[in-house]
Amino acid sequence: MLRVGRYELAGVDGGTLALDGGGMFGVIPRVVWERVAPPDARHRVRLASRSLVARDRDAGRVILVDLGMGSKWDPRAADRYGIEPAPGGLAAGLARLGLSPAEVTDVVLTHLHVEHAGGVTEVGADGALSLAFPRAVHHVQRRAWQWAHAPAEKDRGSFRLVDFELLAHSPALHLVDGEEPLFPDVELIVSEGHTVAQQLPRFRGDGVHLTCCADLIPTHLHLRPTWGMAHDLQPLTVIEEKKVLLAEALEDDGILFFGHDPAMAAARLREEDGQPAFREAVAL
Secondary structure (H helix, E strand, O other): OEEEOOEEEEEEEEEEEEEEHHHHHOOOOHHHHOOOOOOOOOOEEEEEEEEEEEEEOOOOEEEEEOOOOOOOOOHHHHHHOOOEEOOOHHHHHHHHOOOOHHHOOEEEOOOOOHHHHHHHEEEOOOOOEEEOOOOOEEEEEHHHHHHHHOOOOOOHHHOOHHHHHHHHHOOOEEEEOOOOOOOOOEEEEEEOOOOOOEEEEEEEEOOEEEEEOOOOOOOHHHHOOOOOOOOOOOHHHHHHHHHHHHHHHHHHOOEEEOOOOOOOOEEEEEEEOOEEEEEEEEOO
């Protein structure tokens, strides 16, 4: 685990998936991106499905940021997206940290796309659907929640109501309005480029910070401002939001956490020709 102030932080492996390389790198020519992210025979690049756990022992709080793909995939869809769940899922990853799902007090969903909110619900042995972390408060931006229930044609396929609709009828749902504080030494950055009201938690302490980049910067290859995804709703906004995040990380020697990078969980930056650039991987 990595300590940032009051929080012990660690990545939790939820498995891997494979998405179309053109979708992941947008306008960047394949001849360029395939050098650093070789595609498979179906033109897909391998991606991680990684959550962040933050533990505040003094407060008795365990926070999970994003819940990955979940297990509710039929064989055809699992094959299409190259889904390979980690053995035992998030529960097994938590167990390796000495935690159980019942100890999770809070879930922060950066947004409600299938590969981030798929693990909100699970199917039990009786076939019934239930919340995977029933004791946790689930924090979602109000505008993100509204958008997920009435998305645009462009991103309609990125949401599945089966992943989060149970929350609508549960006291476990907390709809967040903007950058209101949720926990001590945690701030929310609301990002609009990738999707509507994506919330990026930033943990602060000891003069440094760690920011969960979610799909604003899904991998360290996307640190370059112009390396965006075809899935982004507002590509120009993504570029500007990245520049701010990178400058802040460089100024504080901050850490950027990646949910989809298959090579590393997090990274620090350095300055190169007056611009932020990748410096080193950070183990979590």
